[in-house]
Amino acid sequence: MTQTKQVIGRFAPSPSGPLHFGSLVAAIGSYLIAKSTGGKWLVRIEDIDPPREVAGAADVILRQLEAFGFEWDGEVLYQSTRLERYAEVLNDLKQQDLVYACDCTRKQIFAQREDRIYTNVCADKNLAANENSDVAWRMRHGSGKYSFNDHIQGHCQFDQSIYDEDFIIKRKDGLIAYQLAVVVDDIDQGINQVVRGLDILDSTPRQLRLYEALGATPPEYYHLPLALDKNGDKLCKQHGAKAIESENASELLVRALEFLSYPTTPDLKYLSPQDILSNSKLRI
Incomplete structure (x- = not known):
């Protein structure tokens, strides 16, 4: 059974x-x-x-x-x-090279594309960053499509730019982002x-x-x-x-x-x- x-x-x-x-x-x-x-x-x-x-x-x-x-x-x-738990998970992601530091300003990001989608320009910079650095931490996007079936909205598929954008999981001001928490x-x-x-x-x-x-x-x-x-x-x-x-x-x-x-x-x-x-x- x-x-x-x-x-x-x-x-x-x-x-x-x-x-x-x-x-x-x-x-x-x-x-x-x-x-x-x-x-x-x-x-x-x-x-x-x-x-x-x-x-x-x-x-x-x-x-x-x-x-x-x-x-x-x-x-x-x-x-x-x-907060300690979030820091632990973030550190694990760093060890796996699944996240990276980003020093872009909002003005720079907005100038890259009219729709303000981040173009992952810091992905290969290998910025040296520590806990006191003025950087955000971004999650590297995966290879999947990440579409899903919602029990109310049905099948949900988004523009490719959403799937390809490396998104913030720790903000420049040091606060953990909603997505990670x-x-x-x-x-x-x-x-x-x-x-x-x-x-x-x-x-x-x-x-x-x-x-x-x-x-x-x-x-x-x-x-x-x-x-x-x-x-x-x-x-x-x-x-x-x-x-x-x-x-x-x-x-x-x-x-x-x-x-x-x-x-x-x-x-x-x-x-x-x-x-x-x-x-x-x-x-x-």
Whole structure:
């Protein structure tokens, strides 16, 4: 008898402000898709970009999730506690010559191509660099196409320039880039189901390259539609998206379900947030 591996999903907000409706859509989508198969749902705070973080936002986010009825499995993981782990992985990649130092400025990169795709000009420079050097570290692109099948968007294939670009995994300012941190965390936490917004879709080929380099199996991907503002732009904290209000939790949960084309009933909004989530099965 074949035993199905337990699903482990996650919700990984950055503490750049409280959760808004778009965040709620990602949270409820990832939660219900994982829970519909009896899986686990983890919460990770992606706090490795201090210039973008708002003091106290991480605690606000966790309190919002609780007020909206979400129950996560295990302890919350904070990326800021994992800097040594990221440095270890980066050093391993250096030893394998899978990364290289790059001293290009944004102005130089923008001048190379109109679409601002980096042309890998530092790949063969062999720049001498140490921890104090003013350089970024780039991952060498692989030979694969890194297309993938998304459970919502279908088969995803991108322009060749995305596959051929050597991308940053450690920034010039010394901060670990999102691409490396998210893959290392997902591997170490055993994440095998990633449900997130459509705005992250074109990051997936780079992350697949990292899975390949680290000898790990990629997760299953679900990229949800984006909630937009009245101007047609993605709802986001940087554009002043309104924080979700705990006193309207049930109504907002129903709105998020309807946004995801989940069939609802008029009386659903009168249930508690916990009951709405426990009675919902979202399969995509």
